[in-house]
Amino acid sequence: MGNIDFMICADMHLDSTFAIDNELRREEQKFTFEKIIDMAAESDAELLLIPGDLFDVRNPSEETVNFVIRQFEKIPNTQILIAPGNHDPYTTDSPYFYAEWPENVYVFKADTMKCFETSLRDSCQKKLRVYGIANAGHFTRKTLLRDSNNNLPVLDAGYTNILLMHGDAEVAKSVYNPITTQDLKTCGFDLCALGHRHRYESTPLYTYAGVPYPRGFDEWGECGIIEGTITDGGAVICWFVPVEGRRYIETEVNAEEIDDCSPEELCIEILKKITPGRDFYKIKIEGRIPEGKKINCSAIEMRLSEDFPGIKIEDNTVPVTDYNLISRENSLRGIFIRKLLSMQREVSREKVIDKQAVADAMALGMKAFDGTLTASDD
């Protein structure tokens, strides 16, 4: 017997579509799920909780459904509970409805909240109740925590009570099953194992495991699952466990420290910050650079993509205007800048006008000449 009573695997999103290497990435995503199942087997987990979005789509491929069934069959001693999410709601064309699931799998349906009762290992004094309900469609505007009479579940404190659901905690206007802080406080669950948010997040009221397998830069950093145990007295303790796999990493390079902003020079700086491997990188080029100099993102990506497939370069630099050069122009713009530069010189002598105000006037004037000044500029 291991010391893990339960695992939470949320937002797996199997059968996602990937922009690059779709087939390979889908296989890799499945391989990550397989590793999670192996972790459940090795730690002898009694429960595997899946709070929705196991599949990315309502009707995943037969191949993927069969794959998931095979994985669940590998851990017959683990009770698996699934509360379908907004990507894989409980509908009549969903595998949750039509597929034959192994005996150790229980799927919460969409009509009303159900309570799954089980007893854990002998040493635990309290029995366990897992409350769950499925999303019935891609959008759920009314909280699933309350029934059709607007009542919250009433819990028996003689049990350890866990909520398993896919929804949006503390976002009142969410269309993905909004769950209020007050409702969670009133219910008093020992653990709310939620799905929907794609990064690990843990508060005294709820826990999101996040995605185990990242699919984009919005799913950056370490990704994984949650493991937990229930103490002899019935309290729930849980912790995040990264699952080995790819990561999406964002990092910055300051172009101000580079003499030339050529792709070759920038690549030298970028390579100091990244290491070849399985991770995906987004590099943000920051800093103020002379006006007219351009960061050629595609050229940098081309040079690096052999060792770093899918690398993204983002140009966040701000051009610094060379006012002395413009002041020599024989144009309205030139006259404008000449006048302001002479004002600026007077400012430094007499300090009658705010120096910053003159600098702002020059910047705004340049925008007006470029036609890029908008009403919201202050």
Ligand SMILES: [Mn+2]
């Ligand atoms: Mn999701």
